[in-house]
Amino acid sequence: xxxxxxxxxxxxxGAVKVFDGLSLAVAKGETVAICSPSGSGxxxxxxxxxxxxxxxxxxILIDGKAVTGLAPDARGIGMAFQNFALYPHLTAFENxxxxxxxxxxxxxxxTRRVGRxxxxxxIGHVLRHLxxxxxxxQKQRTALxxxxxxxxxxxxxxxxxxxxxAKLRYEMRHxxxxxxxxxxxxxxxxxxxxxxxxxxxRRIGVLHGGGFVQVDRPQRIYADPETVEVARLFGDPTIxxxxxxxxxxxxxxxxxxxxxxxxxxxxxxxxxxxxxxxHVELDAGGEAAPDGGAGGLPVTIEAVTPLNQNAVLLLxxxxxxxxxxxxTLQRAEALARGPRRAIARVRPEHLLLFDRDSGARIRTG
Amino acid sequence: MQRSSWPWxxxxxxxxxxxxxxxxxxxxxxxxxxxxxxADILRVPPSPFFTPTLAxxxxxxxxxxxxxxxxxxxxxxxxxxxxxVLSACSVLLSLLLGVPAAYAFARYRFRLGENIAFTLLSFRxxxxxxxxxxxxxxFQELGLYDTYIGLIWVYQLxxxxxxxxxxxxxxxxxxxxxxxxxxIDGHSWLxxxxxxxxxxxxxxxxxxxxxxxxxxxxxxxxALILGSSDVQPVTVGALAFITASGIQYGQIAAGLVLSxxxxxxxxxxxxxxxxxxxxxxxxxx
Amino acid sequence: xxxxxxxxxxxxxxxRRGGRLRAALPYLLSLPSLLVTIGILIPFGTAVxxxxxxxxxxxxxxxxxxxxxxxxxxxxxxxxxxxxxxxxLYTLLTVGVELLLGLAMALLLQRRTAVNNLLSxxxxxxxxxxxxxxxxxxxxMTNPNFGVxxxxxxxxxxxxxxxxxxxxxxxxxxxxxxxxxxxPFMMILLLAGLRSLPRQPFExxxxxxxxxxxxxxxxxxxxxxxYIITASLFRMLDAIQQFxxxxxxxxxxxxxxxxxxxxQAYLEAFTFTNIGRSAAFLMVLWAITFxxxxxxIKQWLKLRERTHHAAG
Numbered sequence: 001x002x003x004x005x006x007x008x009x010x011x012x013x014g015a016v017k018v019f020d021g022l023s024l025a026v027a028k029g030e031t032v033a034i035c036s037p038s039g040s041g042x043x044x045x046x047x048x049x050x051x052x053x054x055x056x057x058x059x060i061l062i063d064g065k066a067v068t069g070l071a072p073d074a075r076g077i078g079m080a081f082q083n084f085a086l087y088p089h090l091t092a093f094e095n096x097x098x099x100x101x102x103x104x105x106x107x108x109x110x111t112r113r114v115g116r117x118x119x120x121x122x123i124g125h126v127l128r129h130l131x132x133x134x135x136x137x138q139k140q141r142t143a144l145x146x147x148x149x150x151x152x153x154x155x156x157x158x159x160x161x162x163x164x165x166a167k168l169r170y171e172m173r174h175x176x177x178x179x180x181x182x183x184x185x186x187x188x189x190x191x192x193x194x195x196x197x198x199x200x201x202r203r204i205g206v207l208h209g210g211g212f213v214q215v216d217r218p219q220r221i222y223a224d225p226e227t228v229e230v231a232r233l234f235g236d237p238t239i240x241x242x243x244x245x246x247x248x249x250x251x252x253x254x255x256x257x258x259x260x261x262x263x264x265x266x267x268x269x270x271x272x273x274x275x276x277x278x279h280v281e282l283d284a285g286g287e288a289a290p291d292g293g294a295g296g297l298p299v300t301i302e303a304v305t306p307l308n309q310n311a312v313l314l315l316x317x318x319x320x321x322x323x324x325x326x327x328t329l330q331r332a333e334a335l336a337r338g339p340r341r342a343i344a345r346v347r348p349e350h351l352l353l354f355d356r357d358s359g360a361r362i363r364t365g
Numbered sequence: 366m367q368r369s370s371w372p373w374x375x376x377x378x379x380x381x382x383x384x385x386x387x388x389x390x391x392x393x394x395x396x397x398x399x400x401x402x403x404a405d406i407l408r409v410p411p412s413p414f415f416t417p418t419l420a421x422x423x424x425x426x427x428x429x430x431x432x433x434x435x436x437x438x439x440x441x442x443x444x445x446x447x448x449x450v451l452s453a454c455s456v457l458l459s460l461l462l463g464v465p466a467a468y469a470f471a472r473y474r475f476r477l478g479e480n481i482a483f484t485l486l487s488f489r490x491x492x493x494x495x496x497x498x499x500x501x502x503x504f505q506e507l508g509l510y511d512t513y514i515g516l517i518w519v520y521q522l523x524x525x526x527x528x529x530x531x532x533x534x535x536x537x538x539x540x541x542x543x544x545x546x547x548x549i550d551g552h553s554w555l556x557x558x559x560x561x562x563x564x565x566x567x568x569x570x571x572x573x574x575x576x577x578x579x580x581x582x583x584x585x586x587x588a589l590i591l592g593s594s595d596v597q598p599v600t601v602g603a604l605a606f607i608t609a610s611g612i613q614y615g616q617i618a619a620g621l622v623l624s625x626x627x628x629x630x631x632x633x634x635x636x637x638x639x640x641x642x643x644x645x646x647x648x649x650x
Numbered sequence: 651x652x653x654x655x656x657x658x659x660x661x662x663x664x665x666r667r668g669g670r671l672r673a674a675l676p677y678l679l680s681l682p683s684l685l686v687t688i689g690i691l692i693p694f695g696t697a698v699x700x701x702x703x704x705x706x707x708x709x710x711x712x713x714x715x716x717x718x719x720x721x722x723x724x725x726x727x728x729x730x731x732x733x734x735x736x737x738x739l740y741t742l743l744t745v746g747v748e749l750l751l752g753l754a755m756a757l758l759l760q761r762r763t764a765v766n767n768l769l770s771x772x773x774x775x776x777x778x779x780x781x782x783x784x785x786x787x788x789x790x791m792t793n794p795n796f797g798v799x800x801x802x803x804x805x806x807x808x809x810x811x812x813x814x815x816x817x818x819x820x821x822x823x824x825x826x827x828x829x830x831x832x833x834p835f836m837m838i839l840l841l842a843g844l845r846s847l848p849r850q851p852f853e854x855x856x857x858x859x860x861x862x863x864x865x866x867x868x869x870x871x872x873x874x875x876x877y878i879i880t881a882s883l884f885r886m887l888d889a890i891q892q893f894x895x896x897x898x899x900x901x902x903x904x905x906x907x908x909x910x911x912x913x914q915a916y917l918e919a920f921t922f923t924n925i926g927r928s929a930a931f932l933m934v935l936w937a938i939t940f941x942x943x944x945x946x947i948k949q950w951l952k953l954r955e956r957t958h959h960a961a962g
Contacts, residue, residue, distance in 0.1 A: 052545050072548040079549045085542035102551030395787050406796050462682040469679035484687050490943035492891045494912050495932040499696035521686050583780035585894040600782045628778040636771050643838050
């Protein structure tokens with residue numbers, strides 16, 4: 001049985017319905033990253049689980065026991081806040097020791113455990129300092145240490161890397177999984193950054209419109225999104241999206257008509273077609289084009305933005321419409337030399353189709 | 366205002382001197398007077414040179430005024446003690462009642478809370494006699510007239526709104542997440558209130574308590590109406606004392622000096638809190 | 651997908667253990683203050699009731715409900731109009747002088763030098779003096795036999811200057827005491843206001859060589875206005891119901907020169923035992939202070955909101 005179960009939670013503030021029948025199950029020891037744009041209620045979800053707020057309806061079960069209605073101190077949870085929420089009048093040591101003191105841990109044991117966590121998180125040297133004397137990174141580590149020190153059965157991490165600088169965020173993204181594994185915790189990790197979610201979560205949950213629209217392994221979330229929002233949220237550069245119609249087992253976009261293998265030959269259906277930038281294949285344009293460019297889309301290269309070993313190209317289709325493509329830096333430079341023209345191709349199996357009204361995925365074949 | 370030509374600076378210095386003279390001279394003069402004999406006081410022209418005497422203070426503390434051939438028993442020290450009892454107990458009671466309420470008003474938005482807060486605040490500015498007159502009749506019936514308990518209860522009119530409003534502002538400045546974090550650590554509500562909320566609002570609590578004490582100490586009209594000499598504070602006692610003692614001017618001066626020493630000492634020692642409190646939390650830092 | 655493995659989670663009825671206690675917490679915490687509030691509202695209601703009665707302790711048998719008669723009598727009552735006039739005059743004079751003097755002091759002490767810091771602490775001392783005690787101090791200083799102020803005006807040629815005892819100078823004397831006590835309050839609030847103003851406009855003006863008078867009237871004063879309004883309203887609320895200073899100094903005399911609202915009401919109740927009339931006087935004063943206090947509270951909350959936002 002799952003360790004944490006959220007069963008059909010609903011929560012409204014006045015007329016605003018934030019959650020409407022939200023459900024989720026997390027296995028013991030699993031890390032689930034919750035990723036969605038701001039304003040979708042990620043922080044609120046953690047606060048419901050922690051007992052800061054109560055759901056209007058539904059049940060929260062931790063380790064098989066319903067905790068709904070229990071005060072926060074009775075839930076045995078560890079939580080790190082986005083704004084750290086350190087106790088400004090207590091030293092880093094006392095901040096970290098707080099959950100242990102609440103559990104009545106003896107002084108010697110307490111010192112040992114705080115020391116161990118501090119060592120793992122590399123803040124052993126600042127334990128005597130007050131929060132205001134700590135750097136942002138040290139504050140963040142202190143908050144994290146406080147969350148994990150008491151071996152809480154469930155860890156709620158609310159975008160803990162949000163307020164630290166980029167370098168530290170990068171470091172922590174690699175360090176955190178190791179720390180979390182060491183404490184064998186079940187973790188809900190909230191973030192706005194899809195890369196952080198993909199690096200940290202064994203599964204990723206995407207919140208949208210009052211509930212989870214997809215909970216899945218990172219690769220699947222990326223390759224096989226359930227809705228157009230999920231597709232748009234994951235991926236940098238973002239996915240290309242075009243309004244089109246599914247008719248006769250084919251869609252047309254930017255003047256190209258692509259037959260979909262296995263698509264039912266039903267009626268016409270308005271849809272949105274998504275193409276990941278790395279699935280846009282580019283050939284040299286002009287005379288050099290193979291088959292004279294047949295079956296491809298002539299484009300002009302408007303801009304090339306290097307991104308690590310890759311480059312993002314902004315393309316302008318001949319019949320109007322923009323396309324983002326991603327390819328190796330080397331190849332992008334080769335294409336951009338000369339007349340800056342190219343032929344773009346997309347394979348039908350790489351197309352992602354979504355219903356135009358609901359945004360839900362249309363699966364063909 | 367950064368002009369620093371010589372005439373301007375001299376003008377500013379003269380203004381400051383005149384202002385300081387106006388505000389500080391009366392205190393100094395009464396202080397000097399309290400160390401003088403009646404003969405020194407009545408000398409014309411007045412002279413700052415005299416042989417200081419402690420006789421005035423000794424007489425006050427002993428409670429026996431001698432002069433013009435007769436001896437007068439007075440209980441001025443009792444009045445000062447009353448002031449201490451009334452002010453300190455009122456502030457303590459207000460802290461006990463007001464700090465939890467201030468917390469509730471800051472943390473939970475509820476209609477009743479706003480109503481209480483505003484009613485208390487608006488009655489802080491209402492004419493005290495309006496409430497005191499009916500209270501006098503009630504107190505006489507209830508046996509609260511001329512008692513410490515009755516007066517301390519009425520003093521809440523001054524001290525409670527101050528504490529409620531100033532401390533509330535400080536609680537509002539504490540991020541609720543800090544308390545949430547503490548609760549999640551496993552501590553009870555009471556512990557988080559006592560170990561997190563109250564310590565973090567301590568500057569505000571100190572400022573409010575200090576100000577409330579001074580206002581209570583300086584109050585005059587409550588005890589004038591609701592008490593007799595047994596429980597009356599020094600403000601009322603001083604007036605009665607002047608009427609009774611006639612021409613013992615040095616002793617009057619000494620009495621006045623004794624009555625202001627506690628508030629002066631508090632103000633000088635805790636001036637940082639005082640300024641924060643006096644601006645009623647409207648201006649911080 | 652979303653409820654994939656939710657099926658085995660049994661649907662339990664939602665329990666709200668401790669939920670009720672949690673909901674009641676704010677009410678529990680404010681209960682004592684509520685009791686105190688009710689304790690104030692009961693006598694207030696009683697006072698309203700008295701003001702609608704013929705109620706003289708000397709003639710208990712004549713007590714009875716007379717509606718608004720106590721108020722109606724005020725219209726033709728010179729004593730009432732004298733009270734209104736004296737109270738307003740006292741309020742305008744004290745608050746006016748205190749505002750100007752307090753503003754001047756705040757400007758003089760604006761820069762944080764050692765001397766200024768020391769002075770701003772010492773200048774609070776009059777405010778720490780009980781108004782009743784302050785009145786007694788000034789009574790000593792204006793004593794015709796040995797008072798240092800009487801001696802000084804005597805040197806200046808005003809022999810027989812009788813301060814609070816003379817009808818022509820009584821108001822001036824009590825205003826002087828009020829100014830002595832309360833100007834430091836104005837100073838503190840305006841000083842805090844001045845020091846919290848943003849620096850950029852002043853630095854820009856200095857760079858541009860703008861004359862000091864222009865800076866004061868066009869930058870300092872407008873930016874300080876919310877503080878000036880708040881402080882003035884607060885002082886007006888206090889001044890219109892001044893009792894301690896006047897009672898301790900002259901008990902409303904000489905004649906009816908200083909019969910402000912609360913002194914008049916006090917004498918009505920305790921000298922003439924006319925409770926009904928006294929209550930009616932106080933109700934009129936209450937109406938004035940209620941209007942003023944609403945203005946003040948609004949202004950104060952606005953100011954507080956602003957400075958709290960500025961402070962982050």
